[in-house]
Amino acid sequence: MVSSSLHQLEVPTPAYICPYDQACSYLEEAAKELKLDQGILEVLSHPRKVVTVSIPVKRDNGQVQVLAGHRVQHCDILGPYKGGIRYHPAVTLREVSALAMLMTWKCALLGIPYGGAKGGIAIDPKLYSVDELERITRRYTSELIKDIGPAVDIPAPDMGTSAREMAWMMDTYSVNVGHAVPGVVTGKPISIGGSRGREMATGRGVMFIVREALIDKGQSLVGTRIAIQGFGNVGSAAALLLHQAGAKVIAVSTGSGGIFCEDGLDIPALKAYAAQNRKGVVGFGQTTPISNAELLTLPCDVLIPAALENQITEDNVNQVQASIIAEAANGPVTLVANQLLESRGVTVLPDILANAGGVVVSYLEWVQGLSYVFWDEERVNKELEQLMVQAYRQVIQKSLDRQIPLRLAAYTLGVGRVAKALSDRGLYP
Numbered sequence: 399m400v401s402s403s404l405h406q407l408e409v410p411t412p413a414y415i416c417p418y419d420q421a422c423s424y425l426e427e428a429a430k431e432l433k434l435d436q437g438i439l440e441v442l443s444h445p446r447k448v449v450t451v452s453i454p455v456k457r458d459n460g461q462v463q464v465l466a467g468h469r470v471q472h473c474d475i476l477g478p479y480k481g482g483i484r485y486h487p488a489v490t491l492r493e494v495s496a497l498a499m500l501m502t503w504k505c506a507l508l509g510i511p512y513g514g515a516k517g518g519i520a521i522d523p524k525l526y527s528v529d530e531l532e533r534i535t536r537r538y539t540s541e542l543i544k545d546i547g548p549a550v551d552i553p554a555p556d557m558g559t560s561a562r563e564m565a566w567m568m569d570t571y572s573v574n575v576g577h578a579v580p581g582v583v584t585g586k587p588i589s590i591g592g593s594r595g596r597e598m599a600t601g602r603g604v605m606f607i608v609r610e611a612l613i614d615k616g617q618s619l620v621g622t623r624i625a626i627q628g629f630g631n632v633g634s635a636a637a638l639l640l641h642q643a644g645a646k647v648i649a650v651s652t653g654s655g656g657i658f659c660e661d662g663l664d665i666p667a668l669k670a671y672a673a674q675n676r677k678g679v680v681g682f683g684q685t686t687p688i689s690n691a692e693l694l695t696l697p698c699d700v701l702i703p704a705a706l707e708n709q710i711t712e713d714n715v716n717q718v719q720a721s722i723i724a725e726a727a728n729g730p731v732t733l734v735a736n737q738l739l740e741s742r743g744v745t746v747l748p749d750i751l752a753n754a755g756g757v758v759v760s761y762l763e764w765v766q767g768l769s770y771v772f773w774d775e776e777r778v779n780k781e782l783e784q785l786m787v788q789a790y791r792q793v794i795q796k797s798l799d800r801q802i803p804l805r806l807a808a809y810t811l812g813v814g815r816v817a818k819a820l821s822d823r824g825l826y827p
Contacts (some may be wrong), residue, residue, distance in 0.1 A: 405434045417496035417729055418765075425484045425499070428809035430804065438817050441825075442502075445495055447471040453540035455534050457511045469517040471551060472498040474528065475819045476506060478549055479515035480757060483538075483563065483592075487530075489518035490708075493813075497728055501757070503812030504750040508789050517542075523558045535563050539570040546571065548581030551749020554760050555585040557630075565590060582768035584760035588604050593763035594647050594662055595778035596756075599634025604726045605643065607747050608700055613721055613792065615745075620644035625699040625720070627651050627690055628705030628715065628794075628806055629679055632726050632753065636702060641665035645700075649693050652678030653705075656693045657685035669705065694718060703730030710735045718744070725749035729730025740803050749804040750812060751793055758785050 422443060427653055429439045453465040457466065467489050473481045479500045494516045494819075502514030519538065524533060545551060564583045568590060569584045580591030588594060608618055622645045625632045629650045629756070637647050642769035654677045657663070664683070671682045680687055694701065694710060694717075701720035703709045707729035711719060715735040724747040725731060731739070731746060739746050759782055766772045797807035 401814070407512045408724055414700075416492060418492040418499075419498040419613055420729060420733055421499045423687050424805070424809050425503075425813060427806055428813040430801070431810050432814050433804060433819065434813075434817055435821075438820055441820060442473065442813065442816065445470050445477050445498060446474060447545070448491070448495070449542065449545055450491065451538065453534060453537045453541065453549060454536060455530060457530060465519055465534065466632070466824075467517070467519045467541065468494045468517060469542055469545060469551070470495045470498040471545070472514040472516075473502045473816060474513035475816055476513055476822065477511035477733065478513065478547075478761065479551035480505060480510075480769065481514035481515035481517065482554045482560050484516075484518040484520050484556035485523045485558030485563075485641070486518065487520055487522045489520040494518050500750055501538075502816060503809055504754050504757060505726070505812075506815040507750055507793075507808055507812035508758055508766040508785055510757065510785075512552075512757070512761065515552045515553075517553060521558075521577045532564070532566055534567040536570045539567045540574070543571065543574055546582060548579060548764070550568060552760070552764055553583050553781070554579065554756070558816055560631075561585055561587045561592060564592075579716075580814070581690075581764055584767075585756075586763070591763075591767045593778055594775035594783065595753075596759045596763055597631070598635040598725070599630045599759035600756035601637075602639055602782060603758065603786050604632070604636040604702060604752055605639040606755070606783055607790055608640070608722065608724050609751045610701070610787060610790045611698075611724070611745055611747055615722075617699075618644075621646060623648050624700045624702065625649040625696045625698045626694050627705055627730075628703065628728075629668075629672060629711060630704070632756075633702070633704035634665075634672070634775060636704065636726060636742060637663075637665045638669060647719055648698060649688060649696055650679055651688070651690045651693045651705075652680075653690075654678040656678045656688045656690060657682055658687045658693075658696065658763075700724060702726050705723045706730070708732055712738065715739060721745065723747065727754050728753065736803075736805060746803075748806060748808045751789060751804075751808050755782055755786060756790065758782050 449469045451467045497516040498514045505512040565587045586592035649658040697719045700722045702724045704726035709730040711732045712734045722745045793808045
């Protein structure tokens, strides 16, 4: 296993599959395939900077609570750091570190001039008022003010955050520097420099990658049976776009449970229902209630895990019946499960490719913000499709050329590009 000081930060329980260890395993596999110099591997296995800040916040009841906020900056060899900010009770420094590393390879794979970063606060945003969340976000931003910026590190929304939090971050940063800086974050509201198409970007990217994988199998989206675990921003966007393309979305789920319909769900109506229903999708129409675990094992053509990591493991992999799995979430398939799926001929579309649509349009938003020239949604979607399809084709070609699985091919491309840039730039001093 790659050595890193982060391995001493927290000790997971034996049953827990540590995302940081898994990320390091993927790096090691790619390094072995590329025959990387040990010194370069050592540099790439460690984050450049790990920042943890205290966030004192006054609750609405007058009590003061001190939270811990993290920001991990993995690598800036190709350009400024880029990555989301998540508010979720399960946020840990090891998880954030893993996601920062994966973002580095994702940006390199897509040909985007960014390095990887990630940030987060271990809170359940549902337990805080809007005013409290604003105070938390603004204080967190203030504590990171020297570590972010349009040429340094550009945060974006992630699990538990949205355009609202990005607006607060942009305003806080702008007030501190004395002028509006739209390029400091992405995923902002359009009114303050956000990009059209950003909200649906990750789901749209998933749709493009699934479409291309089906084409390679001589199939199309029309009539394809799809199950989606997770009906948040990514899962619901992918479901809607796949539905509009003629696919039959037979099951979706949220943390409260899922629903199944043999004839396919009415996704536009389901989105409207879920927006008004505190229990998510449960109880919609003439559907059969199912659990998240049951959804993963449904007979379907395409399975899209769009929720949390470690959903398909060696414990349930033998019950998975889909022929294509598109990782819309980060790390939903464990390393061992991935190997077992590949041995059965299941196509696993890796997360650093399948869910890259968000960072692609974040990059396009950043470009628009720096130039103060903004595009219509048609152009944004066209640029997104071009970059996603190009990356998919490169991964397929690398897989064929080297006779390696798609995940290893994707990591080989991403890690290889960063390693080449590091070698060309050299070490300072």
